[in-house]
Amino acid sequence: MRMSRPAWAALSLALAAAAFRPALLLVFPVAADSQQRAGSPPTAASTANGTATAAVTTKVVEAANAFLATLSAPQRTKVTFGFNSTQRTGWSNLPSGIFQRNGLRFGDITPRQRQAALALVAAALSREGYQKVTDIMNGDEVLKNAGGGRTGGRPGGPGPGGPGGGIRFGLDEYYVALLGTPSAIEPWMIQFGGHHLAINVTVVGPHSVMTPSLPAAQPAKYTLNGQTIRPLGRENDKGFALINALNRGQQKRAILDYRVTDLVMGPGADGKVIQPEGIPASELDAGQQALLLDVVHEWVGILNDEAAAAKMAEIKANLPKTYFAWSGATQNGGLAYYRVQGPTVVIEYAPQQGDLDHIHTIYRDPTNDYGAKLVRP
Amino acid sequence: MNLRRLYLPLVVLCAWLATVPPAGAHRLDEYLQATRLSIDIQRVDLEIDLTAGAALASNVFAWIDTNRDAEISSAEGDAYARQVLRSVVLKVDGWPVPVTLAGASFPQFRDMRLGVGTIRLRATAKVPSAAAGRHQVSFLNTHRLESSVYLVNALVPENPRIQLGDPRRDRGQHGLTLDYTVIADTPSPLDRTFALLAGLAMLGWLLWRFGYTLTQAVATRSRPSPAGRR
Numbered sequence: 001m002r003m004s005r006p007a008w009a010a011l012s013l014a015l016a017a018a019a020f021r022p023a024l025l026l027v028f029p030v031a032a033d034s035q036q037r038a039g040s041p042p043t044a045a046s047t048a049n050g051t052a053t054a055a056v057t058t059k060v061v062e063a064a065n066a067f068l069a070t071l072s073a074p075q076r077t078k079v080t081f082g083f084n085s086t087q088r089t090g091w092s093n094l095p096s097g098i099f100q101r102n103g104l105r106f107g108d109i110t111p112r113q114r115q116a117a118l119a120l121v122a123a124a125l126s127r128e129g130y131q132k133v134t135d136i137m138n139g140d141e142v143l144k145n146a147g148g149g150r151t152g153g154r155p156g157g158p159g160p161g162g163p164g165g166g167i168r169f170g171l172d173e174y175y176v177a178l179l180g181t182p183s184a185i186e187p188w189m190i191q192f193g194g195h196h197l198a199i200n201v202t203v204v205g206p207h208s209v210m211t212p213s214l215p216a217a218q219p220a221k222y223t224l225n226g227q228t229i230r231p232l233g234r235e236n237d238k239g240f241a242l243i244n245a246l247n248r249g250q251q252k253r254a255i256l257d258y259r260v261t262d263l264v265m266g267p268g269a270d271g272k273v274i275q276p277e278g279i280p281a282s283e284l285d286a287g288q289q290a291l292l293l294d295v296v297h298e299w300v301g302i303l304n305d306e307a308a309a310a311k312m313a314e315i316k317a318n319l320p321k322t323y324f325a326w327s328g329a330t331q332n333g334g335l336a337y338y339r340v341q342g343p344t345v346v347i348e349y350a351p352q353q354g355d356l357d358h359i360h361t362i363y364r365d366p367t368n369d370y371g372a373k374l375v376r377p
Numbered sequence: 378m379n380l381r382r383l384y385l386p387l388v389v390l391c392a393w394l395a396t397v398p399p400a401g402a403h404r405l406d407e408y409l410q411a412t413r414l415s416i417d418i419q420r421v422d423l424e425i426d427l428t429a430g431a432a433l434a435s436n437v438f439a440w441i442d443t444n445r446d447a448e449i450s451s452a453e454g455d456a457y458a459r460q461v462l463r464s465v466v467l468k469v470d471g472w473p474v475p476v477t478l479a480g481a482s483f484p485q486f487r488d489m490r491l492g493v494g495t496i497r498l499r500a501t502a503k504v505p506s507a508a509a510g511r512h513q514v515s516f517l518n519t520h521r522l523e524s525s526v527y528l529v530n531a532l533v534p535e536n537p538r539i540q541l542g543d544p545r546r547d548r549g550q551h552g553l554t555l556d557y558t559v560i561a562d563t564p565s566p567l568d569r570t571f572a573l574l575a576g577l578a579m580l581g582w583l584l585w586r587f588g589y590t591l592t593q594a595v596a597t598r599s600r601p602s603p604a605g606r607r
Contacts, residue, residue, distance in 0.1 A: 094493055098488065098491050098493050099493075167491065256546075257546070257548065258546045258547065258548050258549070258550050259526075259548060259549065259550065260528065260550075261407070261409065261526045261528065262409060262411070262526075262528060264411070264528055264530055268426075268495075272413065272532055273532060273533040274413070274530040274531065274532055274533065275530065275531045275532070275533055275541050275544060277543075277544065353405065353407060353430075
């Protein structure tokens with residue numbers, strides 16, 4: 001069959017078009033993807049949760065603005081940082097005098113300003129989470145009064161607040177900082193912490209993220225106003241409950257045959273993902289899985305209930321790929337380290353140097369620390 | 378008994394208690410050596426973080442500050458980093474591989490004295506065989522065994538062609554042995570799509586450029602010549 005020149009041209013053009021159309025789709029996949037997303041209508045539950053989380057954001061923004069309104073202009077300058085500034089990673093478990101925090105120091109603000117700052121923290125967290133935070137802070141005051149802070153203002157050292165000063169503990173040594181402008185739409189962040197406490201809450205529209213955060217405690221048990229307080233007591237007890245709910249074979253999988261003396265993913269380990277170890281939750285029965293989720297909730301549930309519910313649902317969806325690892329004694333009261341690691345969560349519980357009265361923990365999401373998934377670079 | 382002989386240890390003990398910072402219960406008499414291994418097809422990277430407890434800080438500082446000028450010069454830091462790496466044995470498939478120092482940073486003595494300053498060493502080793510299949514890496518750190526505690530972990534590889542097996546460690550985490558598999562480098566679906574598209578585009582261009590001319594030539598040849606008509 002003979003073909004004319006225009007026919008050849010048409011055939012060539014068709015082949016080229018066949019080649020380039022998918023190529024164009026590969027280069028511009030966003031349109032197709034967004035159409036797909038627009039095609040799936042939101043469920044009633046997600047709409048309800050979305051409304052609730054948006055209401056929480058409004059409440060947190062109002063609390064932040066109320067706090068800012070109590071400050072003088074120089075204080076506002078001191079407390080505010082750019083959202084993408086290096087301040088984001090400027091947190092630690094260490095006390096003042098060893099680690100220099102930025103932002104407003106509680107010892108340098110008035111009781112009214114301090115109350116407004118705490119109201120902001122309370123607005124972002126759950127009731128239990130805020131209680132945990134205050135228990136940790138009060139524990140540090142106990143540590144200070146017990147002499148833990150007696151190096152404060154060591155002769156020859158600069159005065160309080162200055163670099164190189166003595167180690168300082170107690171309620172005055174907690175700092176608050178805001179990264180970005182409080183907004184119901186644009187991303188911003190609340191950073192609150194001091195010795196044994198680093199709470200980083202990133203707010204992006206209706207979403208709140210609390211990773212990475214470091215709740216720790218020393219002393220792990222103290223008495224205040226006649227009440228015995230264990231800031232991380234439930235984390236300890238629930239961990240032991242879970243390891244003891246496993247049968248012998250499961251324990252063999254979960255218990256590491258080596259000592260873990262410290263946090264592996266502590267401060268400074270941003271962006272690292274270690275190989276998971278221990279027993280996968282896919283090998284646990286429903287009751288054991290519920291215990292594992294209960295352990296996880298001790299950290300996730302520090303954040304406000306609405307955001308915590310969304311995070312727990314995500315962790316539950318990834319449960320088969322979530323591991324539980326244990327090192328140490330299995331009888332409550334003994335010395336033990338444990339780790340929960342899944343695709344979107346890493347939790348470590350680590351007594352320090354064999355001291356049951358000094359506990360460090362860390363809570364991370366390797367995919368969403370500082371709201372990385374929600375914030376466009 | 379000579380009273381001075383009795384008092385002297387007491388005085389030394391009191392002096393020690395007065396100078397050791399009671400920074401809560403920060404690391405005191407342990408030298409924490411935490412290593413993370415990052416495995417790639419042609420290399421293994423090591424991140425070694427060393428934190429001396431407050432009671433050990435002076436000793437550790439003295440190991441590094443060899444000229445005793447109370448500062449860690451870059452030469453002293455480099456020498457200490459290499460000393461640490463000499464205590465490290467890294468093997469791939471059973472064969473020792475040389476570990477090269479890639480970077481080191483040292484804290485102020487003040488921070489070390491409080492038991493919180495961390496020495497950070499970064500090192501790398503070339504893996505001789507990058508072939509697909511099963512491999513094994515083993516790491517052992519024996520630096521300052523007498524006073525150290527250790528952590529060693531493998532990072533999840535960034536390269537999807539590497540799959541890690543179960544790690545094995547000794548109780549004190551001085552070492553780690555890890556089997557891993559390098560998956561053969563097959564073209565990804567994306568690569569295959571692009572190859573197909575490129576092929577189609579090339580065919581289209583060839584047809585456009587030569588197709589018509591070629592068929593014309595064939596047609597001309599197959600036409601009976603005037604001589605034949607004769």
